[in-house]
Each structure stands twice: as structure tokens, then as C-alpha cells.
Amino acid sequence: MKNAGSVGIVRPEKIAFDTPLTLSNGRVLSRFDLMVETYGQLNEQKSNAVLICHALSGNHHVAGRHSAEDKYPGWWDNMVGPGKPIDTDRFFVVGLNNLGGCHGSTGPTSLNPQTGQDYGADFPVVTVKDWVKSQAMLADHFGIRQWAAVVGGSLGGMQALQWTIDFPDRVRHALVIASAPKLSTQNIAFNDVARQAILTDPDFNEGHYARRNTLPGRGLKIARMMGHITYLAEDGLGKKFGRKLHSDGYQYGYGVEFEVESYLRYQGDKFAGRFDANTYLLMTKALDYFDPAADAGNSLSKAVQHVQAKFFVASFSTDWRFSPERSKELVNALIATGKAVQYIEVKSNHGHDAFLMEDEPYIRAVAAYMNNVYKDIRS
Amino acid sequence: MKNAGSVGIVRPEKIAFDTPLTLSNGRVLSRFDLMVETYGQLNEQKSNAVLICHALSGNHHVAGRHSAEDKYPGWWDNMVGPGKPIDTDRFFVVGLNNLGGCHGSTGPTSLNPQTGQDYGADFPVVTVKDWVKSQAMLADHFGIRQWAAVVGGSLGGMQALQWTIDFPDRVRHALVIASAPKLSTQNIAFNDVARQAILTDPDFNEGHYARRNTLPGRGLKIARMMGHITYLAEDGLGKKFGRKLHSDGYQYGYGVEFEVESYLRYQGDKFAGRFDANTYLLMTKALDYFDPAADAGNSLSKAVQHVQAKFFVASFSTDWRFSPERSKELVNALIATGKAVQYIEVKSNHGHDAFLMEDEPYIRAVAAYMNNVYKDIRS
Numbered sequence: 187m188k189n190a191g192s193v194g195i196v197r198p199e200k201i202a203f204d205t206p207l208t209l210s211n212g213r214v215l216s217r218f219d220l221m222v223e224t225y226g227q228l229n230e231q232k233s234n235a236v237l238i239c240h241a242l243s244g245n246h247h248v249a250g251r252h253s254a255e256d257k258y259p260g261w262w263d264n265m266v267g268p269g270k271p272i273d274t275d276r277f278f279v280v281g282l283n284n285l286g287g288c289h290g291s292t293g294p295t296s297l298n299p300q301t302g303q304d305y306g307a308d309f310p311v312v313t314v315k316d317w318v319k320s321q322a323m324l325a326d327h328f329g330i331r332q333w334a335a336v337v338g339g340s341l342g343g344m345q346a347l348q349w350t351i352d353f354p355d356r357v358r359h360a361l362v363i364a365s366a367p368k369l370s371t372q373n374i375a376f377n378d379v380a381r382q383a384i385l386t387d388p389d390f391n392e393g394h395y396a397r398r399n400t401l402p403g404r405g406l407k408i409a410r411m412m413g414h415i416t417y418l419a420e421d422g423l424g425k426k427f428g429r430k431l432h433s434d435g436y437q438y439g440y441g442v443e444f445e446v447e448s449y450l451r452y453q454g455d456k457f458a459g460r461f462d463a464n465t466y467l468l469m470t471k472a473l474d475y476f477d478p479a480a481d482a483g484n485s486l487s488k489a490v491q492h493v494q495a496k497f498f499v500a501s502f503s504t505d506w507r508f509s510p511e512r513s514k515e516l517v518n519a520l521i522a523t524g525k526a527v528q529y530i531e532v533k534s535n536h537g538h539d540a541f542l543m544e545d546e547p548y549i550r551a552v553a554a555y556m557n558n559v560y561k562d563i564r565s
Numbered sequence: 566m567k568n569a570g571s572v573g574i575v576r577p578e579k580i581a582f583d584t585p586l587t588l589s590n591g592r593v594l595s596r597f598d599l600m601v602e603t604y605g606q607l608n609e610q611k612s613n614a615v616l617i618c619h620a621l622s623g624n625h626h627v628a629g630r631h632s633a634e635d636k637y638p639g640w641w642d643n644m645v646g647p648g649k650p651i652d653t654d655r656f657f658v659v660g661l662n663n664l665g666g667c668h669g670s671t672g673p674t675s676l677n678p679q680t681g682q683d684y685g686a687d688f689p690v691v692t693v694k695d696w697v698k699s700q701a702m703l704a705d706h707f708g709i710r711q712w713a714a715v716v717g718g719s720l721g722g723m724q725a726l727q728w729t730i731d732f733p734d735r736v737r738h739a740l741v742i743a744s745a746p747k748l749s750t751q752n753i754a755f756n757d758v759a760r761q762a763i764l765t766d767p768d769f770n771e772g773h774y775a776r777r778n779t780l781p782g783r784g785l786k787i788a789r790m791m792g793h794i795t796y797l798a799e800d801g802l803g804k805k806f807g808r809k810l811h812s813d814g815y816q817y818g819y820g821v822e823f824e825v826e827s828y829l830r831y832q833g834d835k836f837a838g839r840f841d842a843n844t845y846l847l848m849t850k851a852l853d854y855f856d857p858a859a860d861a862g863n864s865l866s867k868a869v870q871h872v873q874a875k876f877f878v879a880s881f882s883t884d885w886r887f888s889p890e891r892s893k894e895l896v897n898a899l900i901a902t903g904k905a906v907q908y909i910e911v912k913s914n915h916g917h918d919a920f921l922m923e924d925e926p927y928i929r930a931v932a933a934y935m936n937n938v939y940k941d942i943r944s
Contacts, residue, residue, distance in 0.1 A: 211817035311817040371802040371825050372794060378826040379790045382833070385819055386783040388767055404765040411758045412791055415751060423750040429856065436854060438590035438690040440764055440846060443853065446750050447757040454761070467819060474822065475815060477808065506885075 190269040192259065193225040196250035200290055203323055207285075210313040210475075216299060220324055221246045221283040221290030225266060226274035228328065233563045235330045236277045237321060238262065239338035239345035242413075242469045243461060245289035248281035249274075264544055271553035276560050277334060285320050286312045286468040294464035295396065307393020311468060314341075314476045318348045325356065332356050334563050335556070336495075339363040339541035340508065341469065344476045347516065350495040351478050357495040359559050361552065364505055364541035366512035367486050367519070368477040373507065376416055377470040380409035384463050393464050402463045407454035409466060414453050419504030419537030486519035496526040498555045500548060502540035503533045528555060569648040571638065572604040575629035579669055582702055586664075589854075592689040595678060599703055600625045600662040600669030604645060605653035607707065612942045614709045615656045616700060617641065618717035618724035621792075621848045622840060624668035627660035628653075643923055650932035655939050656713060664699050665691045665847040673843035674775065686772020690847060693720075693855045697727045704735065713942050714738040714935070715874075718920030719887065720848065723855045726895065729874040730857050736874040738938050740931065743884055743920035745891035746865050746898070747856040752886065755795055756849040759788035763842050772843050781842045786833035788845060793832050798883030798916030865898035875905040877934045879927060881919035882912045907934060 200219050207215045223246045228235060238248050240261070249266040251259050266272045266279055283291040286309060294309040301308075325333065336346040336357050343365025350360045369377070384390060387405030391398045415423075427446040442448045482488035497520055501513035510531045520527040532548040534540040540548065579598050586594045602625045607614060617627050619640070628645040630638050645651045645658055662670040665688060673688040680687075704712065715725040715736050722744025729739045748756070763769060766784030770777045794802075806825040821827045861867035876899055880892035889910045899906040911927040913919040919927065 211815070368808070370799055371806050371808065371823075372797075372799040374808070374823050375794045375802065375825050375829055376791075378823075378829060379787060379794065381819060382790060382830065383762065383787050386787070404767075408758060408762045408765070408787060411761060412755075415754045415758065418751075420749055420751040423754065427750050429747070429750065429753070436590070438850075440760060440850075443850075444750075444753050444757075446754050450754055450757060451761065471817075471819075471822075 191267055192263065193250035193267050193274055195253065196223050196225065196247075196260075197252070198223050198246055198290060201324065201327055203320070203327075205323065207316070207320060207323070209310050209316045211311055213310040215285075215292065215310070218285060218292035218320070219290070219296075220285070220292075220320065221287075222324070223247055223249075223260070223281045225249055225279045226277050228278035228330070232328070232330050233332070234277050234334050235325075235328065236272055236279045237325070237333050237336045237349075238266065238272075238279060238281045239317075239321070239336065239342035240281070240284065241338070241340035241342045242466075242473070243457070244342070245287060246281045246283040246291075247289070248279070261542065264549070265552065271549055271556055272337065273556065273560070277556075280324070280328070282321065282324060284312075284317050286465060286472075288462035288465040293462070294393070294468070295462050304396050306396055307464060309464060309468070311471050313472055314344050314348045315352065317345055317472070318352050321345070321349070322353055322356065332358055335359040335361060335559050337361040337363075338365070340365055340538065341473055344473075348476070348478060350493045350497075351489060354492050354494045358562065359498065359555075360495045361498045361500075361555065362513070362516065363500045364502055364508055364513075364538055365516075366508040367479060367516045369473055370512070374474050376412065377474055380413060381467055381470055383408040383412075384467060390463065395463070401458075403458040406458040406461065406463045406466060407451075410457040411450045411454040414450060416507045417538045419506065419535055421504050421535035422537060425535065486515060487522045490519055490525065491523050493520070493523075493525055497528070498552070499527060499529045500541075500551065501531050502536065502538070502545075502548075503531060504535050505538045505540060507538040570646055571642065572629035572646050572653055574632065575602050575604065575626075575639075576631070577602050577625055577669060580703065580706055582699070582706075584702065586695070586699060586702070588689050588695045589692040590689055594664075594671065594689070597664060597671035597699070598669070598675075599664070599671075599699065600666075601703070602626055602628075602639070602660045604628055604658045605656050607657035607709070611707070611709050612711070613656050613713050614704075614707065615651055615658045616704070616712050616715045616728075617645065617651075617658060617660045618696075618700070618715065618721035619660070619663065620717070620719035620721045621845075621852070622836070623721070624662040624666060625660045625670075626668070627658070640921065643928070644931065650928055650935050651716065652935065652939070656935075659703070659707070661700065661703060663691075663696050665844060665851075667841035667844040672841070673772070673847070674841050683775050685775055686843060688843060688847070690850050693723050693727045693851055694731065696724055696851070697731050700724070700728070701732055701735065711735050711737055714740060714938050716740040716742075717744070718742040719744055719917065720852055723852075727855070727857060729872045729876075730868060733871050733873045737941065738877065738934075739874045740877045740879075740934065741892075741895065742879045743881055743887055743892075743917055744895075745887040746858060746895045748852055749891070753853050755791065756853055759792060760846055760849055762787040762791075763846060769842065774842070780837075782837040785837040785840065785842045785845060786830075789836040790829045790833040793829060795886045796917045798885065798914055800883050800914035801916060804914065865894060866901045869898055869904065870902050872899070872902075872904055876907070877931070878906060878908045879920075879930065880910050881915065881917070881924075881927075882910060883914050884917045884919060886917040
């Protein structure tokens with residue numbers, strides 16, 4: 187974006203909630219923390235707040251840097267900032283780490299107040315509904331009655347959709363990007379392979395690896411390598427790596443042979459070094475369980491019938507994890523019940539990861555939609 | 566097929582080769598065995614022989630049963646037998662376990678004559694070219710100068726193609742089914758995740774698990790589960806399992822939740838119990854290396870310019886591992902060089918595994934083509 191800037195140096199904030207939260211599985215968290223970052227100013231009417239929901243491995247650090255030396259900015263820095271599509275000169279933007287996360291919010295690596303030890307595997311499985319419930323408490327904390335917009339890609343888009351169903355009058359606009367109204371059988375299958383890789387790692391120790399000073403890094407690496415392939419399109423992978431060799435000639439062994447192997451192993455190692463395995467397991471389960479139509483007689487139209495939000499739905503041509511067809515299921519259900527929805531299918535060779543990328547028509551579409559959101563809250 | 570029967574009780578035969586075989590990587594096998602099954606009678610002119618090449622996890626046991634109590638017949642029993650598309654009343658059909666296999670042919674589980682111990686990880690990485698070389702020695706053993714047809718699906722189809730390039734006058738017809746002229750970047754990436762799962766299993770012991778009395782079953786299970794997803798189409802998976810739960814209601818844990826998880830884990834365990842991990846590694850490398858165009862200036866047309874065989878090429882609409890586009894690359898190269906080729910794209914919801922299934926138009930097309938092969942050898 188022309189003249190677009192950065193939110194600059196940002197500081198996360200941990201917000202404590204001492205009201206008990208009852209989860210979908212019946213268990214109760216007596217208290218919990220949410221790690222949060224905010225950018226921009228909340229206006230007097232508190233009508234300009236935008237919630238950013240993260241995907242499987244995301245967190246509260248959406249934009250800016252934590253210090254001048256920070257190598258990388260937040261995960262959606264190309265989308266959020268002054269003059270950017272989600273314009274922090276106009277909106278008060280809230281990013282959070284979800285419950286069960288491993289970046290400061292209460293999760294498997296936190297202390298269990300009941301035992302004085304880390305939760306580890308004892309942290310309850312949470313659902314998208316649970317997250318939305320906790321995010322509503324976060325809205326209350328800021329005094330936000332209604333979000334101008336709830337925005338998310340992938341698993342984040344599922345939270346945006348769930349918000350409009352569970353709190354119809356608290357969401358003015360929902361931006362659901364590269365998402366799906368529920369996982370396909372293949373999606374669930376891939377998730378289960380990832381989980382099995384972690385669960386069968388001898389260093390997993392039934393999820394209490396921290397106490398035993400082990401790390402199921404092998405399993406987490408395998409899970410991430412596989413996941414990574416499903417985020418990318420053959421188009422993009424082929425263009426970037428093709429069959430390029432890492433060294434001259436074939437090695438006839440099991441070291442790195444093709445460049446794509448080097449790339450994937452590096453990605454896997456990096457992830458295994460920074461992410462918590464129990465959190466990874468939780469996140470994949472939240473994906474599996476998400477199915478708002480199931481609570482409405484398997485009718486997605488029925489599930490969205492009381493929705494008041496207007497929708498922006500975007501999908502990407504080469505996304506085979508959550509293909510355009512999956513977005514259209516949602517679009518069709520919204521149209522069938524007379525809701526306002528704008529839909530764009532973006533031509534991209536970035537696969538599922540396109541929602542994090544710079545494909546120009548996509549960035550422009552979000553900017554245009556958020557411009558209308560801004561007009562809407564000022565009218 | 567109407568009136569189609571079984572080849573009945575069959576007996577594998579181990580054939581010893583005492584001529585040294587120089588492999589693509591320069592290493593020499595001083596001797597080797599190939600485990601073989603044959604069905605039907607070789608005619609006097611030795612003109613009716615059909616070679617069946619197997620895919621990643623296949624072997625010599627193509628048709629029939631080893632005993633009356635055998636629960637399952639050979640892996641291509643629906644295709645090979647009296648009155649079946651590859652009609653054993655007409656053809657002498659040869660199935661073999663490839664070099665490096667784990668079903669009786671010389672491979673990682675065999676004794677290394679140099680050391681008196683099992684090869685394990687010391688067994689050399691073999692290529693499709695090496696297999697074809699060894700299969701030519703097998704043809705010589707039977708006195709077969711020219712195969713009426715070389716037939717294979719997936720990795721088997723790659724062998725059929727390599728045969729026509731390396732021994733142009735020894736193949737009359739090649740049936741290349743659900744295959745590709747080389748792996749895509751995504752294919753290689755999935756293979757590497759599978760390998761990493763095996764290589765990083767603590768019980769792998771650098772490939773010498775047999776000597777240490779361990780088995781890298783966890784890794785092999787993960788590899789197979791992931792592989793299995795890539796063999797199936799979402800179409801078929803969705804129809805078979807959808808989001809069906811294994812028990813009533815969500816479990817909110819990491820046991821089996823959805824039916825598809827139960828199915829995949831079962832498949833993974835079964836495979837890990839019957840297949841050798843070193844062989845699995847070898848087979849994936851043979852897939853990765855296969856790229857006949859690479860030896861011809863990256864031109865597939867040049868690679869096939871001296872081919873004399875006529876081709877039957879088949880692909881399946883929902884095969885996303887080796888999509889119809891990949892088959893068309895081969896078809897186009899053959900057409901460009903004036904070769905005879907018949908191509909069929911079969912509508913199927915069985916994904917890559919369709920080549921092993923009963924989709925009627927596919928079975929009928931192979932039967933019709935093999936009928937012409939029979940006419941051809943009698944003319």
C-alpha cells in the first residue's frame with residue numbers, strides 16, 4: 187500500500203480474567219489470562235474496534251515489532267498498520283493469543299492453580315466456541331459492545347463465523363478468509379496424522395514432557411513439515427523449488443537431496459523449537475470440532491439464520507486445504523438466508539498460505555471492504 | 566468380468582542371478598535373487614509374456630492365493646486371471662518383487678554376502694533404471710526376447726516407461742497407469758516427510774534396527790497414514806467416512822474420535838507390522854529419482870524418441886497424487902514424436918488407488934487394449 191507504515195514498537199499485555207469459564211467439554215477454568223496486543227485508538231463511542239483471530243500457529247503479535255532489533259514483524263503486518271487495509275489510523279485493532287496457546291495466554295505451558303504444576307496434557311481441549319466466549323469477555327474488558335469487524339484467516343475465519351452466530355448483535359462485519367464452515371474428511375485425516383506423529387514420539391511422555399525435561403521435537407517437526415505442504419500449492423512449490431538439487435548430482439542416500447527437502451526440514455526444525463506440542467494438538471482438535479451446522483440439524487443456513495453481521499468472504503484459487511468450494515458453501519448459506527455477503531475468489535499460486543501474502547487483488551479487496559466498514563461505523 | 570476366474574493356488578519362486586549387477590550409483594551387487602510368480606503358459610515363440618511391475622508397497626504376488634485358507638488374493642487379482650483383462654489363458658504373466666524389496670528378493674532384509682549380516686541400511690539405493698536392468702535379466706532367464714506388454718500402475722508405470730526407453734526392441738506394448746514422467750515438487754516433499762518420520766524414529770537405529778532387535782514401527786505408521794491420504798480422493802473419503810464419529814458424541818481427547826482416524830490408524834499399524842522400513846525408504850527414493858527426461862536435456866520427447874512400443878496410458882479424474890495432467894505430459898511427448906498411444910482419463914472417485922480398483926470403464930479399457938495386444942502377437 188502506498189504511504190503505508192508500521193505500528194512501530196509494540197508491547198503485549200497480559201489480561202487476567204478471574205470469572206470462571208465453562209468450556210464445551212464441561213470443564214471449568216476457574217481463571218485465565220489472555221495475552222493481547224492492541225494498535226490504534228479506541229474511539230469515544232467504542233465503535234471502531236476490530237478483532238483479529240489467529241490461525242493454528244498464530245498469536246497476539248499481529249503487527250509491529252517488539253524491539254528495534256526484531257528481525258520479523260507480527261504475522262499480519264502487511265495487513266495491519268497506519269494506511270494499511272486494516273488501518274490503525276482508523277481502527278482500534280485487537281490481537282490475542284487464544285486460550286490453550288503457548289504465547290502467554292493460559293494453556294498447557296501455564297501453571298495449573300489446582301496443582302501448582304504446569305498443565306501439560308491436563309489442559310482441557312478447547313473449541314472455537316470456547317475461544318469466542320473468552321473473546322467476548324475480552325471485548326467486555328475493553329468496554330466494546332460491538333466489534334466493527336471480526337477478521338480471521340483459516341482457523342481464524344472460523345472464529346469470525348462463530349462470533350456472528352453466538353453473538354449476533356456484537357459483530358457488525360465478519361471477514362472470513364481462506365476458511366471453511368467445517369473440516370473435510372481429508373482435513374481431519376491430515377490432522378490426525380500430525381497428532382499421531384506427536385503422540386507417538388517417545389519424548390511426548392503422555393503430554394507431560396516439560397516435567398520430564400523432554401521435548402517431542404521429532405513428532406512436532408514431522409507434523410509441521412506435513413502441514414506445511416498442505417498450506418502451499420504445487421504451483422508455488424514447483425515455481426520456487428521444482429526438482430532443484432541441494433548439491434551437484436544425486437547423493438543416493440537419505441541426507442538432503444532436493445532443495446524442497448532442505449526447506450521443509452528447516453521449517454520443521456524451526457517450528458519444533460518455538461511451538462508447544464500440546465498446543466499444536468489442541469489447535470488441531472479445535473479445527474476438527476468446528477461445525478456450526480451440526481448444532482442446527484446439519485443445516486448451515488439454519489446455523490446462520492440469526493446472524494446480523496455483514497460478510498466479506500475470500501478464497502484462493504490454489505488453496506486445496508480450504509478450497510474455494512468450501513468458502514462458497516458459506517456464501518450460499520448466507521445468500522439463502524438473505525444476509526449481506528461479498529465474495530472474492532483470488533487467483534494466486536500461494537495455496538492456503540495466500541491469506542498471509544501480498545497478492546494485490548486480495549489486499550485491495552480487504553482494503554476496499556474495510557473502507558466501507560469505516561464509512562459504516564461513521565454513518 | 567463375466568466368466569472370469571482365478572489363477573488358483575500359486576507358488577512363488579526365487580530365481581538366483583550370479584552375474585554382478587552395476588547400479589546407477591556405481592555400486593555393484595555381486596549376486597541377487599528375485600522372487601517371482603508366473604501365471605499362464607509361455608508359448609513356443611515366447612511372444613506372449615507380460616511383465617507386471619509393482620508400485621511402492623507391492624510385490625510378486627499379483628494374483629491367486631498361496632493356500633486355500635488365504636484370506637486375500639494377490640494385489641491385482643481383479644486384473645489378472647483366466648478371462649480377466651490380462652488373460653492368463655492367453656498370456657504368460659510374470660510378477661516379481663523388485664530389488665530392494667522385502668518379500669523375498671534381495672533387499673535390506675537379506676544377508677550381505679560380504680559381511681554375513683543382513684544389509685539393513687547398507688543396501689544400496691536402487692533406481693527405476695536398475696530395476697529395469699534386473700528385469701531384463703529376468704526376461705533372459707525365461708528366454709523372453711520381447712515382452713508382449715510391460716504393465717504397471719504408479720511407480721509400476723514408471724518402470725514400464727523406462728523399459729521402452731532402455732530396451733526399445735524388447736517391449737511391444739507399454740501400459741502406463743496412474744503414473745507420471747517424474748515426481749512433482751509436492752510429491753517429493755511428501756516423500757521426504759515420510760522418510761523423516763522413519764529416519765527420526767529412535768528405533769530406526771540408523772537402519773540397523775534388525776540387529777538391535779528394534780522396529781521403527783511408529784515412523785513407518787506415520788509415513789503410511791500420510792501416504793494413504795494421498796492415495797485417496799476427498800470424494801471417496803468423504804463418501805465413505807464423512808465426519809462420522811467413532812463413538813457417540815465428542816470425546817475431547819486424543820483417542821479415536823472420527824471414523825476416518827480409526828481407519829487410518831488401522832491401516833498404518835497393519836502396514837508397519839508387515840513392511841520393512843528400509844525398503845520403504847528405498848522405494849520413495851526410486852520415485853524421487855525417476856526422471857527420464859533429465860538424461861535427454863530435460864526433454865521428454867527426446868527421451869522417448871527411440872521408443873518402439875505402443876502405449877496405453879490411463880489416468881483417474883480424482884487422482885491428485887499423479888493427476889491426469891501428469892499422464893498427459895507423457896501422452897503429448899509420445900504424440901510429438903509420432904508414437905502410437907491410446908489415452909483414457911477415467912472418471913472415478915477412488916483417487917490414485919483407482920488403478921487397483923474395479924471402476925468399470927477402466928477395467929473394460931484395459932481388457933480391450935490387451936485384446937489388441939493378443940491380436941498383435943498372433944498377427
